[in-house]
Amino acid sequence: MNNLKKGKNIKLLQGNEACAEGALLAGVRFFAGYPITPSSEIAENMARELPKIGGKFIQMEDEIASMAAVIGASIAGLKSLTATSGPGMCLKQENLGFAIINEIPCVVVNAQRGGPSTGLPTKPSQGDMMQARWGTHGDHPIIALAPSTVHEILTLTIKAFNFSEKYRTPVILLLDEVIAHMREKVEIPALEDIEVINRKKPTVPPEEYLPFKPDEDGVPPMANFGEGYRYHITGLIHNYKGLPTSNSQEIDAFIRRLYNKIQKNAKDIIMNEKYFLDDAKIALIAYGSVARAAERTVKLAREEGLKVGLLKLLTIWPFCFEEVNKLAQQVDLIIVPEMNLGQMVLEIERAAQGKCRVVPYNRVDGELINPIEILGKIREEIKK
Amino acid sequence: MKERIEMCLSGSGGQGLILAGIILAEAAGIYDGKEAVQTQSYGPEARGGASRSEVVISNGAIDYPKVIKSDILLALTQTACDKYVKNLNKDGILVADSTLVTEVPNISNKIYLFPIAETAQKKFGTKLVTNIISLGIIVGLTEVVSQEAIQKAVCSRVPVKAKEVNEKALLLGFDIAKDLKVKNKKSGNKIN
Numbered sequence: 001m002n003n004l005k006k007g008k009n010i011k012l013l014q015g016n017e018a019c020a021e022g023a024l025l026a027g028v029r030f031f032a033g034y035p036i037t038p039s040s041e042i043a044e045n046m047a048r049e050l051p052k053i054g055g056k057f058i059q060m061e062d063e064i065a066s067m068a069a070v071i072g073a074s075i076a077g078l079k080s081l082t083a084t085s086g087p088g089m090c091l092k093q094e095n096l097g098f099a100i101i102n103e104i105p106c107v108v109v110n111a112q113r114g115g116p117s118t119g120l121p122t123k124p125s126q127g128d129m130m131q132a133r134w135g136t137h138g139d140h141p142i143i144a145l146a147p148s149t150v151h152e153i154l155t156l157t158i159k160a161f162n163f164s165e166k167y168r169t170p171v172i173l174l175l176d177e178v179i180a181h182m183r184e185k186v187e188i189p190a191l192e193d194i195e196v197i198n199r200k201k202p203t204v205p206p207e208e209y210l211p212f213k214p215d216e217d218g219v220p221p222m223a224n225f226g227e228g229y230r231y232h233i234t235g236l237i238h239n240y241k242g243l244p245t246s247n248s249q250e251i252d253a254f255i256r257r258l259y260n261k262i263q264k265n266a267k268d269i270i271m272n273e274k275y276f277l278d279d280a281k282i283a284l285i286a287y288g289s290v291a292r293a294a295e296r297t298v299k300l301a302r303e304e305g306l307k308v309g310l311l312k313l314l315t316i317w318p319f320c321f322e323e324v325n326k327l328a329q330q331v332d333l334i335i336v337p338e339m340n341l342g343q344m345v346l347e348i349e350r351a352a353q354g355k356c357r358v359v360p361y362n363r364v365d366g367e368l369i370n371p372i373e374i375l376g377k378i379r380e381e382i383k384k
Numbered sequence: 385m386k387e388r389i390e391m392c393l394s395g396s397g398g399q400g401l402i403l404a405g406i407i408l409a410e411a412a413g414i415y416d417g418k419e420a421v422q423t424q425s426y427g428p429e430a431r432g433g434a435s436r437s438e439v440v441i442s443n444g445a446i447d448y449p450k451v452i453k454s455d456i457l458l459a460l461t462q463t464a465c466d467k468y469v470k471n472l473n474k475d476g477i478l479v480a481d482s483t484l485v486t487e488v489p490n491i492s493n494k495i496y497l498f499p500i501a502e503t504a505q506k507k508f509g510t511k512l513v514t515n516i517i518s519l520g521i522i523v524g525l526t527e528v529v530s531q532e533a534i535q536k537a538v539c540s541r542v543p544v545k546a547k548e549v550n551e552k553a554l555l556l557g558f559d560i561a562k563d564l565k566v567k568n569k570k571s572g573n574k575i576n
Binding site: 010011012037121122123130181182183184185242289293294295296299367368371372 | 400452
């Protein structure tokens with residue numbers, strides 16, 4: 001290893017800047033978007049960096065068109081990114097569905113702010129967790145990741161692209177205003193030190209290519225437009241050729257394959273971290289910036305002799321059902337702090353299957369939940 | 385130094401508090417080699433409205449990234465002072481602009497008052513460097529980061545054409561801090 005490689009690249013980076021750094025490392029060469037707080041710095045950084053490396057940045061007329069442009073660029077073979085916040089995320093839903101049904105890899109960042117509507121432009125929220133899952137209509141799979149540090153924003157952006165390329169699917173990266181705007185010391189990894197996954201290409205000649213015929217892993221190889229493989233893309237349920245079908249067997253097989261290519265690979269996709277859970281009798285389950293508060297709460301609670309641990313979710317969707325189910329058998333109480341009125345707590349209750357008490361702790365005033373109030377909630381609940 | 389130092393830089397939008405926070409975090413994180421996190425809170429207005437920048441500095445990893453109880457509070461408006469002084473640690477210090485914060489809170493903490501914005505206008509012909517003079521005062525008083533680190537961080541974060549004036553503003557802040565320290569020894573808590 002030469003000295004240049006040994007030299008660490010450490011910077012004070014904003015969360016949004018780290019997202020752009022991660023995207024560039026993952027090989028992103030296209031960004032289309034429309035600026036919106038608290039995500040705009042992602043667009044600003046991509047606008048500055050992409051032209052230097054032969055990539056393209058387009059500011060579109062709105063978020064609908066941005067999502068369409070990202071889909072087009074990805075079909076043409078470029079790894080593509082867009083970034084927005086709640087109001088823009090609403091507009092992207094229609095084309096997000098189009099990307100899902102046509103299995104087009106791309107990453108959509110939602111730096112969450114208070115909602116509904118224009119809501120609280122400069123304040124944090126975790127109000128879009130269920131929108132990430134069910135925002136676009138129909139039975140569909142989705143992958144959504146939620147980092148809680150600036151370093152995790154960088155690494156999970158790379159992961160998001162890897163999952164999107166591996167499984168031919170859009171991936172949503174859920175930030176919140178706190179971590180999107182937060183600056184933290186980050187070591188930027190060298191390209192040779194990270195894993196970058198690229199989409200599977202067809203191995204057959206164009207005349208034999210069936211664009212939606214899956215391999216054994218449920219994922220069809222993807223030919224880029226413009227490389228001699230002509231095929232049809234439609235928002236309608238389609239057959240192996242990509243043509244609309246009304247054959248009920250084909251329809252059923254298509255929807256189930258689409259769903260299962262994510263669900264059956266959930267083990268590969270689900271990531272979480274455990275703090276002091278081994279002997280815990282009380283578990284906190286948290287994600288995003290709130291997980292930082294919860295981590296602190298665990299330390300404060302342990303100082304008081306309370307056996308509290310934390311399960312920090314990095315993958316939100318698919319949900320870590322089995323992990324939570326197991327945890328519910330171990331602990332007496334699960335507390336779920338969220339900057340919403342209780343969204344992931346519903347999924348956690350479902351996974352706990354009544355094996356322990358599940359209690360929400362919610363804040364929706366535009367301020368980050370702090371460790372002391374979670375500790376207060378623990379004290380209050382153990383008296384019950 | 386304490387394991388974890390929490391700072392709250394507060395005032396109104398346009399006073400450069402967010403940049404000041406970034407510079408402090410960069411001084412600690414990059415040039416002093418500690419861990420540092422900077423967060424911010426502001427309204428939708430381009431100027432005016434409440435604005436605050438929070439910096440946490442630690443020798444170890446930082447979990448909760450925001451201020452729980454501030455060890456150092458900078459207040460550049462009366463509203464900010466009234467709001468955040470409640471969250472000041474019992475041995476924390478308050479640095480306030482004496483022309484902008486006229487009603488000084490009745491607390492037992494060390495309070496350092498100085499007409500920062502007015503001095504910026506008088507010495508440099510612009511209030512734009514109020515934030516950097518404030519940084520000089522804070523670092524001079526507390527050594528929360530090294531003087532060398534804050535100098536490097538200021539130079540790396542301000543626009544090239546404004547480097548000289550900002551460096552001078554920082555050095556002026558160091559000098560003001562020296563005077564404030566001397567006065568502090570003579571007159572107890574409230575320093576004008």
